[in-house]
Amino acid sequence: MAWSHSYTAQAYVDAQHVLETWDKSDLVAAILEYNVQTGKHSTGKELLMRLPIDVLVQSCMDAIRDTNTCDNGAWAMWIDPEGFFRVELSE
Numbered sequence: 001m002a003w004s005h006s007y008t009a010q011a012y013v014d015a016q017h018v019l020e021t022w023d024k025s026d027l028v029a030a031i032l033e034y035n036v037q038t039g040k041h042s043t044g045k046e047l048l049m050r051l052p053i054d055v056l057v058q059s060c061m062d063a064i065r066d067t068n069t070c071d072n073g074a075w076a077m078w079i080d081p082e083g084f085f086r087v088e089l090s091e
Contacts, residue, residue, distance in 0.1 A: 007074070015064060015077050015087045019057045024049065027056040030085035034063040037081045060087075 007015075019027065028048045035042035048056065060079050064087065069078040076086040 007070075007077070011077075011089060012061070012064075014089055016057060016061055018087050018089070019060050020053065022057075024053060024056065026085075027053070027060055030079045031056065031059050031063065033082075033084055034060075034067070034080040038066075060085075 028045055031048060032042055032045060034040070063079045064077045067078050067081050069081065069083065070076060071078075071083070071086065074089075076088045079085040079087065
């Protein structure tokens with residue numbers, strides 16, 4: 001079951017730090033999945049792979065804010081509406 005979330009500013013900073021450890025291909029996959037699920041126009045995988053990591057991380061953070069969903073207990077922020085890609089937060 002999913003909840004809408006209301007995280008602290010620090011939780012968003014923590015999520016960004018976690019995303020900064022992800023492989024570029026995982027960030028791109030999360031962005032593409034978010035775009036498919038939300039019906040947003042998506043640039044191709046090849047173009048996204050050319051972007052710097054910080055741009056991809058910011059795109060994922062924007063998706064997290066837009067999706068506004070987390071796991072029960074708020075331990076993982078969802079990047080996409082179905083929760084295929086999640087950012088797990090430490091306690």
